[in-house]
Amino acid sequence: MARRDYYNVLGVKKASSTDEIKRAFRGLALKYHPDRNPDDVEAERRFREITEAWEVLGDPQKRAQYDRLGGFYKPNGQPPSPDELGEYFTEALGSIFGKRADNQPGEDLRYTLTLELEQVLTGGEHSVTVPRQIRCTRCGGDTADPDGGRKDCEACEGSGKAVGRRLFRQTCARCDGRGFVVVRKCDKCEGSGRHGSEDVLKVKVPAGVATGQKLKVRAKGNEGFGDGTPGDLYVIVNIADHPLFSRRGADLICELPITFAEAALGAEVRVPTLEGATTIRVPAGTSSGKVLRLSGQGLPLPKQQGRRGDLHLQVVVEIPDQLSAEQRAALLGFADLAGADAHPKRAEFDRNVQGRG
Numbered sequence: 001m002a003r004r005d006y007y008n009v010l011g012v013k014k015a016s017s018t019d020e021i022k023r024a025f026r027g028l029a030l031k032y033h034p035d036r037n038p039d040d041v042e043a044e045r046r047f048r049e050i051t052e053a054w055e056v057l058g059d060p061q062k063r064a065q066y067d068r069l070g071g072f073y074k075p076n077g078q079p080p081s082p083d084e085l086g087e088y089f090t091e092a093l094g095s096i097f098g099k100r101a102d103n104q105p106g107e108d109l110r111y112t113l114t115l116e117l118e119q120v121l122t123g124g125e126h127s128v129t130v131p132r133q134i135r136c137t138r139c140g141g142d143t144a145d146p147d148g149g150r151k152d153c154e155a156c157e158g159s160g161k162a163v164g165r166r167l168f169r170q171t172c173a174r175c176d177g178r179g180f181v182v183v184r185k186c187d188k189c190e191g192s193g194r195h196g197s198e199d200v201l202k203v204k205v206p207a208g209v210a211t212g213q214k215l216k217v218r219a220k221g222n223e224g225f226g227d228g229t230p231g232d233l234y235v236i237v238n239i240a241d242h243p244l245f246s247r248r249g250a251d252l253i254c255e256l257p258i259t260f261a262e263a264a265l266g267a268e269v270r271v272p273t274l275e276g277a278t279t280i281r282v283p284a285g286t287s288s289g290k291v292l293r294l295s296g297q298g299l300p301l302p303k304q305q306g307r308r309g310d311l312h313l314q315v316v317v318e319i320p321d322q323l324s325a326e327q328r329a330a331l332l333g334f335a336d337l338a339g340a341d342a343h344p345k346r347a348e349f350d351r352n353v354q355g356r357g
Contacts, residue, residue, distance in 0.1 A: 006053035006066065008131055008196030014067070015190070018058065025054040041114045041240075042129060049131075106133065106222035106231035113203065113215075113235050117242045120299055121274050123207035130201055130233060133194040133222040139186035141193040141226055142178070149184035193225050203235050208250060208300035213237045244272050250299045250309030255316055256292070258282060263317045271313055273297050280313070288317040 007014050010024045028050045030036070037043035056062045056073070066073040111130055119126075135141040144150035152158035156172035160179035171177030185191030201220055209215075214234050221231025245252045256271060266284030270277055273294070280292060291312050298309025323331070340347040 005131075005133070005196065006057050008133065009049055009053040010057065011196055011198065012057075013190060018060070021054070021057050025050060025058065029054075045112070046129060103226040103228045104224060105228040106224040108231040109221040109233050111233060111235050112238055113205070114238045114240055115205065115209070116240055117245060117247070118274055119205070120209055120239060121207065123205050123209065123300075126203050126205055127200050128203055128235065129198060130220070131196060131198050132220070132233075134197045134199075135223045136186055136189035136193055136195050138188040139193070141223075142180075142182075143186055143189065143191045143193045144180070144182040145184045145186050149186065150180045150182055153179055153181050194223060201233065205237070206302075208302050209237050209239075210247075211237060211239045245274070247299070250301045252298045252309065252311045254311065254313050256313040257316045257318045258286070260317060260319065263287065263315070273311060274299075282315070286315055286317075288315060290315045 007016075010021060010028065012021050012024045016024075029047065032043045032047040032050060034040075034044050034047060056066050109130065109132060111128055113126060113128060115126075136143075139146055139149075142150070153160070153172060153175035155174040156179065158179045160172055160175060160177040172179075175181050182191070186193075189195040199220075201217060203215060203217060205215065214236055217233040217235060219230040220233035223230045239247070245254050247253070252274070254272065256269070258267065258269060261267075262269065262282055263286050264284065266286070267282050268279050269282050270279050271294075274297070278294075280294070282292070291314050294311040294313065296308050297311035301307045301309060320327075
């Protein structure tokens, strides 16, 4: 079960003092502050994550609770859910009856990537900054201090194999098959074999991607312990809201407001597309609710190379809610000139109402 490591987020050791944690927080907060990174969604996410870590580790009481509960800690104080407990005990049983603890695979990681709608049109490669656990760069993951922190196992004389006949076990029980024992832990990883790293990774995003779609980046989760294989990184796509367009599959929908005069007389109107803007002709007599379709101006259709959805322009005739005396007089004059023949639906409606007595 992948759990957020607040120490990893701030790039500090578990034994770090409050002052050391504060200095690390201030440096990262300054680097990723939204004022220094305007319109940078990734920097904003990192800043929230850094702030959350400081709110816990900067408070002695919360820090003690976090150190005690580990991955089960929640800022709101809620206990772990049944699913979280089940996952934890599944992992625990796996470590007892499965692979050796020092060769456990790394955990999978999740990352949310927010894209603008225009980026969905083209797809492409995006850089993401992911806090992850990597094999210790000082001890190589064997947990021992490189400067005399390990010695040959006396029980197996450094072979890693059990001495004498054994019914089940083929590896040395004392060193668990490594051939050495640790006498002094590596100070960089504190004897865990891994430490935190903030890595910039490349993610290939296909054109036409949708919110909730999961992109897998192999072997870019947390690295394993010892010879354990690395986990994978799962990038969850989120498409930001757009001020003009809403999405329905590969089609785009845009509300097109026009004036009463444009609706009655027809007009050429400039309308947006994902790639810029174009001019269309609104036919005379267009009513509110009519949909004008621009073929091939939507988003790419999945698995249909070169094909795109459509752009649907939903007409809304905008009626003024405040009129001057002169404007009111002009409209009344128009109504007198138009008569019932200009509004056949209204005329039929009125006749049906009158027929009801």
